[in-house]
Amino acid sequence: MKIIYMGTPDFAVAPLAALAENGYEVEAVITQPDKPKGRGKTMMPTPVKEEALKHGIPVLQPVKVRDPEFVEELKNLAPDIIIVAAFGQIIPKSILDMPRFGCINIHASLLPKYRGAAPIQQAVIDGEKESGVTIMQMGTGLDTGDMISRIVVPLAKDETGGSLFDKLAQAGAELLVQTLPSIFDGTATREKQPEESPTPYAAMISKKMGLLDFSKNAEELERLVRGLDPWPSAFTFINGKTLKVWKSSVLEKQAQEAPGTVIAADKGGIQVACGQKVLVLHEVQLEGKKRMEADAFLRGYQLKPGDMFRDSRE
Numbered sequence: 001m002k003i004i005y006m007g008t009p010d011f012a013v014a015p016l017a018a019l020a021e022n023g024y025e026v027e028a029v030i031t032q033p034d035k036p037k038g039r040g041k042t043m044m045p046t047p048v049k050e051e052a053l054k055h056g057i058p059v060l061q062p063v064k065v066r067d068p069e070f071v072e073e074l075k076n077l078a079p080d081i082i083i084v085a086a087f088g089q090i091i092p093k094s095i096l097d098m099p100r101f102g103c104i105n106i107h108a109s110l111l112p113k114y115r116g117a118a119p120i121q122q123a124v125i126d127g128e129k130e131s132g133v134t135i136m137q138m139g140t141g142l143d144t145g146d147m148i149s150r151i152v153v154p155l156a157k158d159e160t161g162g163s164l165f166d167k168l169a170q171a172g173a174e175l176l177v178q179t180l181p182s183i184f185d186g187t188a189t190r191e192k193q194p195e196e197s198p199t200p201y202a203a204m205i206s207k208k209m210g211l212l213d214f215s216k217n218a219e220e221l222e223r224l225v226r227g228l229d230p231w232p233s234a235f236t237f238i239n240g241k242t243l244k245v246w247k248s249s250v251l252e253k254q255a256q257e258a259p260g261t262v263i264a265a266d267k268g269g270i271q272v273a274c275g276q277k278v279l280v281l282h283e284v285q286l287e288g289k290k291r292m293e294a295d296a297f298l299r300g301y302q303l304k305p306g307d308m309f310r311d312s313r314e
Helices: 012-022 047-054 070-077 117-125 161-185 218-227 293-301
Strands: 005-006 027-028 035-037 043-044 083-084 103-108 130-137 149-155 234-238 243-251 262-265 269-273 279-286
Touching: 005 012, 005 047, 012 027, 012 047, 012 083, 012 161, 027 047, 083 161, 103 161, 117 130, 117 161, 117 218, 130 161, 149 161, 218 234, 218 243, 218 279, 243 269, 262 293, 269 293, 279 293
Parallel strands: 005 027, 005 083, 083 103
Antiparallel strands: 035 043, 103 130, 130 149, 234 243, 243 279, 262 269, 269 279
């Protein structure tokens, strides 16, 4: 079988490694172009490219996969199947129709829930009790193709976007190697998805999503803190500086103070009034400083009841 693998970030590394470790021959890996990183703007390969090179797999890095020249190059490879995992570009119909087994996608949610670019973070933010991975047959719609197989992954109470990312990457790798034989021998079953998803579209995560709106329920904010860990992180402003919030909890009481007001600040954490209940900040990071426990932060930064967290530097 001629397998082409398309993927870019860390999530797509484990499935590629699983293919190699289970004896599948990957004809080529397609990933996004190298990008400059750091102060020196050094060109860095994608995580998938690094994994492919470990196994001696040829790597192609088109700027746009829909360019006719690349489509022709891919056609010449005569793939039997194309496996896609968080590639980062929309795959055109000219490629979807190319392999005899079509293109399959490793999607990090229990479809039809959480179609879109950020299903992992959104599941944590929404307080889901479980998530998972679905392998689906790709079509022209966005994450709307027929479902082939799925695996359920429970969420821990302290689950973060990062910890769930790792769990689902490994689950996706295991599910892929379990599913491929049935696709190749024709025994795989396919289930159509409903047109409407039961959850909103999981849009791409942006930095501004991390701004804590203390007029909301503290439980909602606590989930946001976990969902946006490690990137881009939840944050607020104090005295004109950004304060990232890495760990928090909910205090089951209703504050009388205005949302955003510091109620208490001691070794137990920084208590902040919310629209409902109280959010306790346990691990924070002031602009230009390292992450630290609230107790350590308070030893170097004077914060007292009545101080206000703001939604801007002003």
